[in-house]
Amino acid sequence: MLAGEQGTGKTTIARYLVEKQPTRIRMSTDGIELYNGLSYMDYEENVWLGGKQDFSLEEIIISRSLLKEDETTKSCKIQDKTPINHKQITKTQYSGDMYRSGLQDSPLGRLDFEEKSADGFNYQNEIIVHDNQTGRESTDSSNNRHICETLESGFPGNRHTHIVTKPGLIRRLKTFFGVTKKVGEVKVSITKEKLLKMSSKVGRKKLQSKKIAPIIIWDFGGQDVFYSTHQTFLTYRAIYMIVLDGSRQLDDPCIGDQYLPGKTGQKTARDYLRFWINTIVTYCKGSIQGFPKIMVVLTHKDKNEVDNQRLGLFAEIRELFAPTPLMQHLVIDDQIFVNAKDKHDPEMQKIKDVIISESEKQPTWGESLPKCFIPLELEFASLIRRNTPLITIEHLQTINSAQPIRPLSETELKVFLKFQHSIGKILYFDEHKLDKHVILSPTFLIDAFKSIVTERSFCEGDKNEKSFWKKKKYHTFYKDKDYLLEVMTHLDILVEPKRYNLDHKRIPADFYYIASMVRAIDDTGYLQSARFTQRSIAIAFQSSSLIPPALSFRFLSYCLSVWAVKTYGDNKAMLFHRSGVFTIDPSLDMYIICEDETIIARLVHASKNVLIMRCLASSINECLTSALKKISQLYIRTSSDHEQTSDSSFITKICCNSPDNPCILEHDKDNKLEHWICPSHGIEHKMHTITAWFPEKDEAPCEPACPVTNEEFLKERPTDLHLRRLALLYTINEIRELAIQLGFQVADLENISYTADPVIWKFEVVRKCRDRFSLTFKHIRDASEIGQIQNIHILCKLVKGAPTDFDREPEKWDLVLTEEYIDRLAPLIGDNSLQFLIELEMGFHTWNG
Missing domain, CATH: 3.30.310.50 (Alpha-D-phosphohexomutase, C-terminal domain)
Incomplete structure (x- = not known):
């Protein structure tokens, strides 16, 4: 991922890495340029493969399925949450029923699949007809071309259905799709052009015996207007390259009046270097210190006395960051200083060598993924090739249901989408209103935003009219405008302002604010x-x-x-x-x-x-x-x-x-x-x-006849409202201790699934305790006292509240709130939205929605 000041030669380096010539006329990159499938590395020979090859990206994907089972992976842990960023430089190696890739494991929100199948998933109806629990599988060594010819014979048309009973063919099909379950026959529905013919072609090229990994290169535009989109694509999985103009000193003024956050006066290369390194490290956190790695490359070598300038600039960079933790992220020992326009400059080759070397050190190197993801990867590549950058989930489900051997389950499909998102191949937002589409080409979103910020006729300073995609040249975006606008609004690239009429009802605005464009x-x-x-x-x-x-x-x-x-x-x-x-x-x-x-x-x-x-x-x-x-x-x-x-x-x-x-x-x-x-x-x-910004301490003491000393109160059973309040007052550990004191076993607690919000889990625990043991307030008080869980008078807060004077301006209490007053109420609630919901006696599911 290349970043830095505008005009330093980032695009020239990016084009060199994919074997393209520099542009004849220097043009600034608008937004982000993405180069996918144009560069590879042979990580067995440590060789960079740029430009046109005798294989395609799709064939590399297919080759993952043709590897011999030298190893068997019995489990796979896949993170089940929604990152909105992507891996840029990824290597893959494969073994058994898994192919290895850069999947970052996490102790939170992961799915664990063990023993059930070596591709990591439970199988339901994916392999049709009879299980053969006692039969042995043949070691028939029929090649993939033989499979292709067998399935093609006698079945006209593009899609074929066939019952496979030959043990040798079953073994090869199971290896291809990562299936380990023993079966007597397999029902196959498959598209010959997309899979079997390609596997035959890959087999002839022997790509499965080569260790080739694709490289995705992102070239970030240096224009300040795109800075608001860059964070969306930064990722812990990438190797970064900051490009500086080596013909200038670090403190020389930059050419042109450019905007740079963190610097209000004249900008220098030092400012850009500090800004980008701080930004990358701040927003690309992972579990391993020192990652992600950040290369620093100097350009315009042809304009300098190289040795002195090289030593001086890199010494300054080292001095700038040596006293800070940021130094462990920098890759500057090679002191790369290039003439980016000269592809024969030996230091241009050094850039490739460092990327290969650093890739092998990535924490995400060599992680495993199921082979059953491969067919959908190929479908995505085919759609992009046919100029389909965005599809609906319904379309994807249709494609998935027609997959060979078996479709992915709903859970598997979501894991697949999230992983593809995390490595930068697609954009998928698992959020309300956004989870019904998949952007197959990330540049589609970039181009949509680019069309807004570069079409000055549609922009009025900081505003953008809602009809800005109606022009013919923007019909590609207009078709999916509702979804794209939802995404940009979700990312706060666009904001719809609040406006009201005389009746205090909200008026739909006819324009959006674009905060990044306000000057x-x-x-x-x-x-x-x-x-x-x-x-x-x-x-x-x-x-x-x-x-x-x-x-x-x-x-x-x-x-x-x-x-x-x-x-x-x-x-x-x-x-x-x-x-x-x-x-x-x-x-x-x-x-x-x-x-x-x-x-x-x-x-x-x-x-x-x-x-x-x-x-x-x-x-x-x-x-x-x-x-x-x-x-x-x-x-x-x-x-x-x-x-x-x-x-x-x-x-x-x-x-x-x-x-x-x-x-x-x-x-x-x-x-x-x-x-x-x-x-x-x-x-x-x-x-x-x-200090009015901070609430006053709530230290009002209990009265002599407070609830925890009132026998009539203690006989009562707590309602859901009381238990929700209790869940807010006690920590998770205190709730666990309370439950055990009330009679729960540790195993009972473990059987209650954790949720994204701990308050909901705490409520479920005390609710189950109440229902199982017919709890009263006295039981809770005694358990709190025995377990030494806070002061027992905290329970008074379950029923303690400030009185409301309904006689004051009584006519207002029956008024229906207008939208304006609801909007004005939100900041009054502050960070107490859950407490507010509880006092309205609404369920937690409402708050989650």
């Missing part, structure tokens, strides 16, 4: 308005590293999806480059600005900051904190196969009220200060006011 500068004077420091409070979310652009854009997009953009002057939206102003209510605004390593949020009241309600400010803080966490985790999840906690997570701090370079104060819950004077601006702040 407007805030010249409204909003931050310099009268008494700004007396009307505002501020909070900072600080990162330990540069904030990647996709995160900034997505965070602003989140704000756009929750709050309406404030307007000024001639109804102009106050949405600017990396900042914006949003309306919370008629008297309160929120100003968001994303800086190099900090995101600052300000609440600005119409008159005085002391009138900002603590419950509102703390709920907004929870919303923003939760959004940042989820966005960060999204990119980590989609760029690796492991759940990770980002070590560059945001730390929340208090800001002074100055709009310019605000002072930062650590938030200390035990701080007894009443006032704080910021050191740089000398502004005096009341601590109670500026």
